[in-house]
Structure formats: structure tokens, C-alpha cells
Amino acid sequence: MSDYRKKLDAVRNIVYSNDTQISSVIRIKNYIENHFETDLNLDVLSQTELISKYHLLRLFKKYYGQTPRQYLIDKRLEKSKNLLTNGISVTETCYAVGFESIGSFSSLFKRKIGKSPLQFQKEQFSRNKLD
Amino acid sequence: MKVTLISIPVRDQEKALKFYTEKLGFLKKKDSPLGGGNRWLTLVSPEWQDGPELLLEPAPNHFEPCKVFQDALMEAGYPYTQFDTDDVQKDYDRLVELDVEFSVKPTEMGTVKIAVFNDTCGNNIQLVETL
Numbered sequence: 001m002s003d004y005r006k007k008l009d010a011v012r013n014i015v016y017s018n019d020t021q022i023s024s025v026i027r028i029k030n031y032i033e034n035h036f037e038t039d040l041n042l043d044v045l046s047q048t049e050l051i052s053k054y055h056l057l058r059l060f061k062k063y064y065g066q067t068p069r070q071y072l073i074d075k076r077l078e079k080s081k082n083l084l085t086n087g088i089s090v091t092e093t094c095y096a097v098g099f100e101s102i103g104s105f106s107s108l109f110k111r112k113i114g115k116s117p118l119q120f121q122k123e124q125f126s127r128n129k130l131d
Numbered sequence: 132m133k134v135t136l137i138s139i140p141v142r143d144q145e146k147a148l149k150f151y152t153e154k155l156g157f158l159k160k161k162d163s164p165l166g167g168g169n170r171w172l173t174l175v176s177p178e179w180q181d182g183p184e185l186l187l188e189p190a191p192n193h194f195e196p197c198k199v200f201q202d203a204l205m206e207a208g209y210p211y212t213q214f215d216t217d218d219v220q221k222d223y224d225r226l227v228e229l230d231v232e233f234s235v236k237p238t239e240m241g242t243v244k245i246a247v248f249n250d251t252c253g254n255n256i257q258l259v260e261t262l
Contacts, residue, residue, distance in 0.1 A: 002207060002208025002234065003207035003208060003209070004207055004208035004209045004210070004234075004235075004247070004255075005208060005234075005235065008235070008238070008240065008245075011240065012240055012241070015241060016240055016241030016242075022241050022242060025242060026242055026262050029242070029261075029262075063241060063242045064242060064261075114133075127181075
């Protein structure tokens with residue numbers, strides 16, 4: 001058995017031994033993926049698994065390395081990039097992925113992606129034309 | 132500062148180009164001569180062409196410690212780097228059909244599923260699917 005296989009087994013025993021917790025946190029992650037456009041918060045998520053929101057927060061961070069909120073924002077931004085690339089307007093995209101105002105969507109998009117949604121969309125269009 | 136490039140050491144750039152494009156499905160993005168038969172050779176993912184570039188770097192041929200490090204990783208089974216995928220099992224099945232050798236078959240590790248293959252250029256590469 002390679003050294004890496006031994007390390008994988010050790011990590012599995014130390015970090016990933018609680019199957020119940022892992023199944024639960026995967027279901028929460030899937031719930032976020034399937035409901036990212038809705039008004040998601042810790043209260044809603046904790047009700048889906050009938051666990052306290054503090055426990056949920058701790059578990060999610062432990063197994064995914066980020067909070068459910070951070071995961072949700074990344075998911076919404078990823079989806080918004082897809083919609084913008086497919087020609088959906090900035091306003092439509094904003095509401096379709098679950099943001100409540102154009103201002104907060106645009107400023108978050110610019111902070112995380114490095115350009116405004118409109119700039120991003122224009123760049124995608126010009127790239128497609130050049131291709 | 133932005134992270135736009137990751138590099139992997141390869142023994143033969145042309146062989147690596149064929150493996151990474153024809154078997155893994157990456158696209159060539161930049162290819163320019165650097166003298167002495169070396170090239171600045173980068174690839175991108177087809178579904179994320181404005182994402183980070185993968186530099187196929189002929190360092191092991193020019194810097195002995197790099198070769199020693201690469202050999203040691205290979206010997207111990209450690210991946211040099213990893214790529215995300217939506218479905219590890221599907222990629223595993225496709226790559227096995229193309230005679231790619233895996234040292235770790237699709238294996239669940241908590242909230243991820245992984246597999247490790249030999250890139251035939253001196254490296255183990257890990258595929259990761261978030262569950």
C-alpha cells in the first residue's frame with residue numbers, strides 16, 4: 001500500500017468517521033444547491049435536518065471548510081455567471097439567483113469576480129464573437 | 132494580485148500536451164518557444180476557458196531537485212495536484228477506457244469522492260468531486 005493510501009485511511013479515520021454527520025451535512029449542501037434562489041438562512045436549513053443552527057454551522061464549516069452562507073453566495077455567483085453568459089439581463093439574473101437588490105448583487109459580483117455583471121457579460125459576448 | 136496559473140512538472144512537453152488534451156480534454160491556450168526546445172505551454176478547461184491556466188513545465192529536465200521531488204511524490208503515490216470534476220466515477224470509467232492507469236479507484240472520503248491517476252509524465256493527479 002502506498003504512503004498516500006495510508007494517509008487517506010488515516011484521514012478517513014480521524015476526520016470522516018461519523019457517517020451520520022456526513023450524510024446530514026451532504027443533505028444540507030444539496031438543499032442549498034437545489035434552493036439557492038430562495039430566501040435561505042440558517043433557520044430554514046436547520047429545520048430541514050432538525051438540528052440546531054449552531055450545530056449545523058459548526059458541522060458545515062468542519063466538512064466543507066466554509067460557512068453555509070459563503071457556500072450559498074459562491075453558488076449564486078456561479079449560477080449568475082452562467083445566466084449572464086447566456087444573455088440573460090443583469091436585473092433578471094440578479095433575482096433569478098436569489099439576490100434581493102441590484103445594488104447588493106452588483107457590488108458583491110464586482111468584489112468577488114473583479115468586474116461588474118455588465119462588464120462580465122460584455123466580455124463574454126465579445127469573446128464569443130471573436131471565437 | 133491574482134492566481135491565474137498553476138504549473139506541473141513534465142518530462143516531455145509534447146507527450147504531456149497529447150495526454151492532457153487528447154485524454155483529459157483540456158484545450159491548448161498558449162504555446163510559444165523559450166529556446167532549447169522548451170515551450171511556454173499552457174492549457175485551460177473547456178468549460179472554464181477564462182479560468183486558471185495549467186503550465187506544462189519541463190523543469191525536471193533542467194533542475195535536478197525538481198526531478199527528485201517529482202520522483203519521490205510518484206513513488207509514495209502522492210498527487211502533484213488535483214482537478215475538480217462533477218462526476219469522478221464517470222471520468223474514471225472514461226479514462227480507464229483510454230488506458231489511463233489509476234492508483235486510487237473512485238473512493239469516498241467524507242464529503243468528497245476522489246480518484247488518482249498517472250499522467251504518464253511523472254505525476255499522480257487526483258480527481259475530486261464534492262458530494
